[in-house]
Amino acid sequence: MTERPDFANMSCPLPLMDHDSIQLAHGAGGLLSADLIDKLILPRFASPELDKLEDQAVLDLPPGRVAFSTDTFVVSPIFFPGGDIGDLAVNGTVNDVAMSGATVHALSVGFVLEEGLPLADFHRILCSMEAAAKKAGVRIVTGDTKVVGRGSCDGIFINTSGVGVIPDGLNLSAASLVPGDRVILSGTLADHGMAVMTVREGLSFQSSVQSDTAPLNDLIRMILAAGPGTRTLRDPTRGGAATTLNEFAKASGVGIKLDESAFKVRPDVAGACEILGIDPLYVANEGKLIAVVPADQAEAVLAAMRAHEHGREATIIGTVVADHPGLVAMKTGFGAERIVDMPVGEQLPRIC
Amino acid sequence: MKYLDEFRDPELAKGLLEEIRRTVTQPWTIMEICGGQTHAIMRFGIDQLLPPEITLVHGPGCPVCVTPLETIDRALAVAARENVIFTSFGDMLRVPGSRDDLFRVKSRGGDVRMVYSPLEAVKLARENPGKEVVFLAVGFETTAPGNAMAVKQAAAEGLTNFSEIVSHVLVPPAMEAILSSPDNLVQGFLAAGHVCTIMGWDEYEPIAARYKVPIVPTGFEPVDILEGILKTVRLLEKGTPGVENQYLRLVREEGNPVARAVVNEIYEVCDRKWRGIGMIPRSGLRIRDELAAFDAEKKFRVEGIVTEEPEVCIAGEILQGLKKPHECPAFGKECTPRTPLGATMVSSEGACAAYHKYSRKGLS
Numbered sequence: 001m002t003e004r005p006d007f008a009n010m011s012c013p014l015p016l017m018d019h020d021s022i023q024l025a026h027g028a029g030g031l032l033s034a035d036l037i038d039k040l041i042l043p044r045f046a047s048p049e050l051d052k053l054e055d056q057a058v059l060d061l062p063p064g065r066v067a068f069s070t071d072t073f074v075v076s077p078i079f080f081p082g083g084d085i086g087d088l089a090v091n092g093t094v095n096d097v098a099m100s101g102a103t104v105h106a107l108s109v110g111f112v113l114e115e116g117l118p119l120a121d122f123h124r125i126l127c128s129m130e131a132a133a134k135k136a137g138v139r140i141v142t143g144d145t146k147v148v149g150r151g152s153c154d155g156i157f158i159n160t161s162g163v164g165v166i167p168d169g170l171n172l173s174a175a176s177l178v179p180g181d182r183v184i185l186s187g188t189l190a191d192h193g194m195a196v197m198t199v200r201e202g203l204s205f206q207s208s209v210q211s212d213t214a215p216l217n218d219l220i221r222m223i224l225a226a227g228p229g230t231r232t233l234r235d236p237t238r239g240g241a242a243t244t245l246n247e248f249a250k251a252s253g254v255g256i257k258l259d260e261s262a263f264k265v266r267p268d269v270a271g272a273c274e275i276l277g278i279d280p281l282y283v284a285n286e287g288k289l290i291a292v293v294p295a296d297q298a299e300a301v302l303a304a305m306r307a308h309e310h311g312r313e314a315t316i317i318g319t320v321v322a323d324h325p326g327l328v329a330m331k332t333g334f335g336a337e338r339i340v341d342m343p344v345g346e347q348l349p350r351i352c
Numbered sequence: 353m354k355y356l357d358e359f360r361d362p363e364l365a366k367g368l369l370e371e372i373r374r375t376v377t378q379p380w381t382i383m384e385i386c387g388g389q390t391h392a393i394m395r396f397g398i399d400q401l402l403p404p405e406i407t408l409v410h411g412p413g414c415p416v417c418v419t420p421l422e423t424i425d426r427a428l429a430v431a432a433r434e435n436v437i438f439t440s441f442g443d444m445l446r447v448p449g450s451r452d453d454l455f456r457v458k459s460r461g462g463d464v465r466m467v468y469s470p471l472e473a474v475k476l477a478r479e480n481p482g483k484e485v486v487f488l489a490v491g492f493e494t495t496a497p498g499n500a501m502a503v504k505q506a507a508a509e510g511l512t513n514f515s516e517i518v519s520h521v522l523v524p525p526a527m528e529a530i531l532s533s534p535d536n537l538v539q540g541f542l543a544a545g546h547v548c549t550i551m552g553w554d555e556y557e558p559i560a561a562r563y564k565v566p567i568v569p570t571g572f573e574p575v576d577i578l579e580g581i582l583k584t585v586r587l588l589e590k591g592t593p594g595v596e597n598q599y600l601r602l603v604r605e606e607g608n609p610v611a612r613a614v615v616n617e618i619y620e621v622c623d624r625k626w627r628g629i630g631m632i633p634r635s636g637l638r639i640r641d642e643l644a645a646f647d648a649e650k651k652f653r654v655e656g657i658v659t660e661e662p663e664v665c666i667a668g669e670i671l672q673g674l675k676k677p678h679e680c681p682a683f684g685k686e687c688t689p690r691t692p693l694g695a696t697m698v699s700s701e702g703a704c705a706a707y708h709k710y711s712r713k714g715l716s
Contacts, residue, residue: 267353270353270356271353274353274356276468332395332396332397333360333362334362334366334396334397334398334401334574335362335397335401336398336401337397337400338396338397338710338711339709339710339711341708341709341710344689345446
């Protein structure tokens with residue numbers, strides 16, 4: 001049987017370079033630095049602002065309030081089922097900016113590269129960042145590259161910052177929830193966290209779990225069009241849905257009542273969670289959001305989400321209530337009720 | 353998911369609850385042994401659905417909870433050594449010793465790694481011949497075969513750089529300690545299904561006969577637990593104590609003879625301290641003398657570290673089913689999962705931690 005053709009590299013070939021891995025000199029500002037930027041980075045991130053190679057990007061933004069966010073990505077391993085550190089870094093910041101309702105315009109990218117990182121790996125990451133930025137419809141307009149000695153970082157760390165402009169009159173806030181509002185989750189839980197965990201050293205077992213990393217700015221556009229009264233949007237990344245919902249309840253001084261049967265978890269993800277003794281409510285997602293909307297707009301928002309590729313499995317998971325302010329409660333499948341608490345620390349696989 | 357959804361089926365659960373209601377005629381106190389069962393009871397709210405005649409009390413079956421402070425302190429001393437790769441299951445990493453936990457040792461430069469199987473620790477020993485690899489072997493009979501297998505494998509390969517800190521505990525002596533206490537309230541047991549997967553149930557027959565209690569090996573899903581309660585209540589109401597297996601899909605009377613043989617080959621029964629309870633005779637496992645080269649406590653000479661439990665919390669009474677977590681004045685106040693005062697708040701499977709996580713709503 002022949003190997004599967006590598007389409008990524010057919011469209012995105014690694015340019016011929018003098019070295020096959022990152023050298024300290026690649027970060028020293030001399031010829032090798034210029035080589036890395038000109039041959040490897042610029043061809044992937046071409047934008048009018050970046051191509052000028054000034055010390056800063058000068059942006060012509062439409063009028064309005066600017067949403068601005070930054071995030072640093074240190075995921076290990078850097079390649080995981082369903083994605084890599086590159087598309088994660090683009091999608092993560094696009095989503096953080098977009099959760100304000102802003103149209104995301106531009107990203108900055110800062111790389112910290114470890115001496116010895118294979119150039120082929122770096123190139124693969126750049127290609128996936130290019131594809132992610134294209135899919136999200138954002139430009140990478142400025143950047144920076146530093147090289148650190150072997151052992152000073154774990155292959156590659158990426159910082160991305162993003163700016164967007166918020167439409168007039170839109171004021172999304174976690175502190176604006178009122179009793180009666182509906183809570184909508186855009187899809188299945190725990191895909192990203194379990195995809196990464198199942199390939200981590202010491203835990204590796206065969207599974208088909210894939211990260212859900214995805215840009216959500218287009219989905220958000222649809223949500224806000226269908227639900228102009230939307231109270232707040234947030235992506236339940238680290239700490240999972242349970243953390244985000246607790247943050248909402250505390251910020252607004254309301255209770256949230258969830259329905260356990262409304263949550264969806266893919267069977268393979270549920271299996272991995274069961275084996276490791278981990279609750280999917282606390283596991284990171286990278287392509288999901290939680291929207292809180294007034295009750296009379298919930299059905300319209302739900303329909304709009306389900307019509308979008310990143311919201312096909314959206315469901316109403318709960319209601320904002322006046323009872324138990326600051327606490328999130330869940331009706332179990334048997335009709336009993338329990339608390340969904342903030343996690344204390346990282347979830348750890350149990351002994352038995 | 354197959355083998356899971358059917359045991360979380362609300363309709364089946366409703367039928368079992370109805371049958372329990374029909375069967376019960378008087379108050380009964382039943383103890384679930386295992387922390388995994390406690391966790392499921394709180395997570396699915398089973399305690400809220402049972403008829404008021406039935407009181408569930410939570411047993412000592414959380415290995416993280418009952419591992420004595422002394423063992424943790426010894427583990428921390430070994431983990432802090434130069435040239436040691438210290439390995440452990442995930443949830444032991446956070447357990448505080450007298451002053452430290454493994455995470456903090458790691459942050460100061462200790463090589464502490466989470467493994468999912470003790471055989472991964474053996475692999476690390478094979479790959480790092482210049483390092484000492486130590487595995488923290490805690491747990492009940494369930495994890496003992498895997499941990500014993502790691503020693504057996506290391507011995508077979510002639511590895512001299514692998515050793516274990518062993519703090520295994522056994523369920524039947526703890527049950528006897530509870531039943532023979534003058535304050536005992538427990539009238540029936542849901543035995544820990546996974547322990548019985550290894551050990552079978554023949555060792556429970558004499559306990560059931562001597563103390564006239566029903567003992568029902570029970571699984572961990574809501575339908576399992578409700579069926580286990582129903583079987584226990586039936587035996588109690590009929591006045592016919594004995595052992596009856598609920599966990600049919602996994603538990604055989606003889607358990608798993610191959611696993612039991614490996615445990616007996618590597619470990620032997622010893623007296624063991626339980627955190628929150630104290631010394632229980634013949635309630636633990638330790639590495640046999642002829643395999644002392646694999647005993648990390650001997651190898652690193654940490655047997656001299658002795659730690660007394662602080663007398664601040666009622667974990668001992670909770671682990672024996674005498675009190676419930678919310679009856680402790682410190683519960684949810686000075687004592688939380690972030691600031692645990694005692695054993696049962698330490699692990700996510702401890703009874704206090706389960707109460708704190710799932711049913712704090714009534715607290716103000």
